[in-house]
Amino acid sequence: MIGDLPRMPRAPFTVGLVQESAGADRAANLERAVAGIRDAHRRGARVICLQELFNAPYFCKSLKVEHFGIAEPIPGPVTNVLAAVAKDLEVVLVAPVYERQASGLYRNSAAVIDADGSILGVYRKMHIPHDPLFEEKYYFAPGDADDTAPGRPGAWRGSHGFRVWKTRYADIGVLICWDQWYPEGARITALLGADVLFYPTAIGWHPAEKAEFGPAQLDAWRTIQRAHAIANGVFVAAANRVGFEAEPGTQGLQFFGHSFIADPFGRVLAEAGESPDVIVARCDPALIEETRRNWPFLRDRRVDAYGGILSRYLA
Numbered sequence: 001m002i003g004d005l006p007r008m009p010r011a012p013f014t015v016g017l018v019q020e021s022a023g024a025d026r027a028a029n030l031e032r033a034v035a036g037i038r039d040a041h042r043r044g045a046r047v048i049c050l051q052e053l054f055n056a057p058y059f060c061k062s063l064k065v066e067h068f069g070i071a072e073p074i075p076g077p078v079t080n081v082l083a084a085v086a087k088d089l090e091v092v093l094v095a096p097v098y099e100r101q102a103s104g105l106y107r108n109s110a111a112v113i114d115a116d117g118s119i120l121g122v123y124r125k126m127h128i129p130h131d132p133l134f135e136e137k138y139y140f141a142p143g144d145a146d147d148t149a150p151g152r153p154g155a156w157r158g159s160h161g162f163r164v165w166k167t168r169y170a171d172i173g174v175l176i177c178w179d180q181w182y183p184e185g186a187r188i189t190a191l192l193g194a195d196v197l198f199y200p201t202a203i204g205w206h207p208a209e210k211a212e213f214g215p216a217q218l219d220a221w222r223t224i225q226r227a228h229a230i231a232n233g234v235f236v237a238a239a240n241r242v243g244f245e246a247e248p249g250t251q252g253l254q255f256f257g258h259s260f261i262a263d264p265f266g267r268v269l270a271e272a273g274e275s276p277d278v279i280v281a282r283c284d285p286a287l288i289e290e291t292r293r294n295w296p297f298l299r300d301r302r303v304d305a306y307g308g309i310l311s312r313y314l315a
Helices: 025-044 063-069 077-089 176-182 183-193 205-231 287-296
Strands: 013-019 047-048 092-102 105-113 119-124 164-166 169-173 198-201 235-239 242-245 253-256 258-264 268-271 275-282
Touching: 013 025, 013 258, 025 047, 025 077, 025 275, 047 063, 047 198, 063 242, 063 253, 063 287, 077 092, 092 169, 092 198, 105 169, 164 287, 176 198, 176 242, 183 198, 183 205, 205 235, 205 253, 205 258
Parallel strands: 013 047, 047 092, 169 198, 198 235
Antiparallel strands: 013 275, 092 105, 105 119, 164 169, 235 258, 242 253, 258 268
16 A cells, blocks of 8 residues: 555635724624625635734734633634635635633634635634734733644644645645744645645734835735745735724824735735735646746755754854
8 A cells, every 4th residue: 555645736726815904893894804705705716814813903002901802712703604604605714813712811813614614723823923012922822832743643733733724625724924924834834735825914014113114014024925935835825904003102003904915936916905905816736836846945955954943043
């Protein structure tokens, strides 16, 4: 018995990203998200991603214990609504929500819902930032690393850490916002067989810094994710939020949008501006095969020489 053979590239699929603002009315936020999903579906999208913490304002701008009340379990009210939409439209959804895993244990998470409405699993944000107006360490426990050792059967395929889900239309990986700055997460998820890496996001400008640093910050955000596409030979899709969100005693945050989809060569297939929008792009897994044959980065990796990556600092 020769075991499982590598699967040949599957049929092309169309990705949709819903880029929206979010206000205090969480029910209205959910309604707008569902409308965006339906719009993406009408335009051919079958794998659709919403922005990070899509159904609420970005509450991490300050430390307020009452914001823990926004969290809900998975499955829960929001994912139940989205599961019904996924089943009705026969689409795959990446649904990023504030998850209440247990009393006092909260995560920045994304539920992966297949086209039959079933929840395939949950990705929990691994890298948690701490920055002015991005006080996420107060609200979120980081995702747990996989507890299976590399090299053992089933390694990197447990219920935690970086994962890939085999959905009806594509094998997808999910990472969230701050994760997008780390090549390790993108690499591991690509090595697990992802056709596309989704990055639901909530990133924006401090208004006082926008004039001096705004264009460079946006360009860095776009460039690092295009680099993940190129280095790993996969599609990348980043769904950001938009709009100004005030915070008493501060100048608030201006979320800059610019959600985009890039191919394995790093070419941008579709990009939004700085207003609510829905973008779609056709993704052909055969291009992954073609790109990796011509740029065989995975083949030429020196896996025997990378032990230092497990250290915090080496100098």
